[in-house]
Amino acid sequence: xxxxxxxxxxxxxxxxxxxxxxxxxxxxxxxxxxxxxxxxxxxxxxxxxxxxxxxxxxxxxxxxxxxxxxxxxxxxxxxxxxxxxxxxxxxxxxxxxxxxxxxxxxxxxxxxxxxxxxxxxxxxxxxxxxxxxxxxxxxxxxxxxxxxxxxxxxxxxxxxxxxxxxxxxxxxxxxxxxxxxxxxxxxxxxxxxxxxxxxxxxxxxxxxxxxxxxxxxxxxxxxxxxxxxxxxxxxxxxxxxxxxxxxxxxxxxxxxxxxxxxxxxxxxxxxxxxxxxxxxxxxxxxxxxxxxxxxxxxxxxxxxxxxxxxxxxxxxxxxxxxxxxxxxxxxxxxxxxxxxxxxxxxxxxxxxxxx
Numbered sequence: 545x546x547x548x549x550x551x552x553x554x555x556x557x558x559x560x561x562x563x564x565x566x567x568x569x570x571x572x573x574x575x576x577x578x579x580x581x582x583x584x585x586x587x588x589x590x591x592x593x594x595x596x597x598x599x600x601x602x603x604x605x606x607x608x609x610x611x612x613x614x615x616x617x618x619x620x621x622x623x624x625x626x627x628x629x630x631x632x633x634x635x636x637x638x639x640x641x642x643x644x645x646x647x648x649x650x651x652x653x654x655x656x657x658x659x660x661x662x663x664x665x666x667x668x669x670x671x672x673x674x675x676x677x678x679x680x681x682x683x684x685x686x687x688x689x690x691x692x693x694x695x696x697x698x699x700x701x702x703x704x705x706x707x708x709x710x711x712x713x714x715x716x717x718x719x720x721x722x723x724x725x726x727x728x729x730x731x732x733x734x735x736x737x738x739x740x741x742x743x744x745x746x747x748x749x750x751x752x753x754x755x756x757x758x759x760x761x762x763x764x765x766x767x768x769x770x771x772x773x774x775x776x777x778x779x780x781x782x783x784x785x786x787x788x789x790x791x792x793x794x795x796x797x798x799x800x801x802x803x804x805x806x807x808x809x810x811x812x813x814x815x816x817x818x819x820x821x822x823x824x825x826x827x828x829x830x831x832x833x834x835x836x837x838x839x840x841x842x843x844x845x846x847x848x849x850x851x852x853x854x855x856x857x858x859x860x861x862x863x864x865x866x867x868x869x870x871x872x873x874x875x876x877x878x879x880x881x882x883x884x885x886x887x888x889x890x891x892x893x894x895x896x897x898x899x
Contacts, residue, residue, distance in 0.1 A: 547575035548896075551610045551634065553625065554617030555579030555590050555599055558707050559639060562889035563614055564592050570893060580606050582617070607632040612896050615639060616888065630666040635899060637668050637892045641777075644669040644785060651788050654894040655835045656683045661898045668895055671789060672781040673887025674698050674801065678812045679786060680886065681862040681879040684834035685827060686790060689818035689873070693796035696782065696814045700767055701806040701851060702759060704883050709754045713805055716752070716760035759805050767801035776801060809851035810887065811880040817871040824867055827875055831862050836886065841865050849880035860886055 550567070554560040556579075567574060579590045579599045589596040600606065602621070607613055607629040615622050615629075615638040622640040629636050643649045650660040651669045653676055661668060671679075678698075682691060702709040752758055756766070768778035783797040832839040840849050841863040849861035860881030868874030881887060 547573040548611040549576045549578070549609055550574050551578040551580055551607060551613040551629075553580045553602060553606075553613065553615045553621065556581045556585040556588055557616060558703055558710070559616040559884060559888045560614075561590070562884045563616060563892060564590055566885070566889045566893045568593055570897070572893060572896065578606070578610065582621075604628055607634045610634040612637065612899065614892055614896075616892075626667060633666075635664070635666055635668070637670060637895050639670045639888055639892060641672065641781065643667060644671065644781075645788065651785060652895050652898075653679060653683075653789055653891060654898055655680065657789055657791070658898055661895060670888065670892050670895070671785050672778070673704060673883035674700060674778065674810055674812060675782050675785045675789075676887050676891055677810055677860055677879055677881035677883065678782065678814060679789060680834070680837050680860040680881065681831060681877060682786075682814065682816060683790060684830045684837070685816065685818070685875065686792070688826060688830045689820045689822060689875075691790075691792070691795065692817045692819055694782075694798070694814050694816045696797065696799045696812055698767070698778075698799065698801045699804045699806070699811040699813075699851075700801060701808050701810055701883060702754075702803065703808045704767075704810065704887075705754055705803075709759070710807060712752070712754045713759050713807065716758050717805075720760055755803065759803060761805060763805075764803040765800060767803050775799070806851045808855045808882060808884065809880055810883040811849065811851060811878065813876075813878050815868050815870065815874060815876045817868075818873045818875065820873060822867060822873050822875050824865070824875075828865055831865065831877075836860060837862055839863065839865075849878055851880055854880045854882050856885070857882055858885055858890055 580602050581599045585599050588599045613629045613634040613636045619640040619642045622638050622642045626636050644651050649667050649669050650663050652660050702713045768776045778801045779799040782799045787795045838859050838861045840861045848863040862879045864878040866876050868876040
């Protein structure tokens, strides 16, 4: 295997930083690394293999002599610069949603549809993080029982919204804990309750910039923008992307995506209906053997997947596996995974390893 000249667009962001760590940890054959970011990050450096590498400003010449370009800088940057990178003969692995549903762009989870990488025309898309984590458990079950549809609810960490969201949660927690009435756990008076309802906390109203409401000690049933059908874009991605990845055009998914005050790792509660009769013993056997997935399912011993258990771990975890009492051929399960890894950086590097 030769060494490759690598560019990372968005190198100073949460996913970009994780990408650099994954490339180093998995000993990807890097001949040279070109970290790229916006003008905001001018003058910064990133660490890679005991070196401090200056971050370059993104421009039309950023991809000259680059073999593989990872994009993790948002949809607008991908829309403008991915074609430029492809014209420079770089193979692009894009983490945005811009090209995922294009017919000629493979959408790949290596444990599921690695063969689709061969179809690329210079661009491969990384799936949505919640979709990737869900399918790590759902696809092995689909191969055994043929999935028809799912009902799901996600519990998504703030790091899925980037470093600003992490900072916002931290600041809000700090502000809450400094509130005497909150810390004393006395009943809230009407004035304080009104402040909390409108701003979350009088002193933290300025800190509520990433989300429309405070995220600290709260749940927001709102991830991405709302569509005319009442779902959000994030919720509809589960159906559309899963159909493409699993090559299953009739698959249906009704999903509610929820942002939770967790720093890292997403979780999803899934109720799935299958065409074939379900055997719990067989389902557990399938999940235990699935690549990139660990079966953690001993509820009587308080062992089940949790964000703290999967944070900074490559593998996803599945548990709370049970026959679904609402479906004739149904299975309910709970899956957790690090959305910065399997939901983004790790999956992208695995795609590069396939190349």
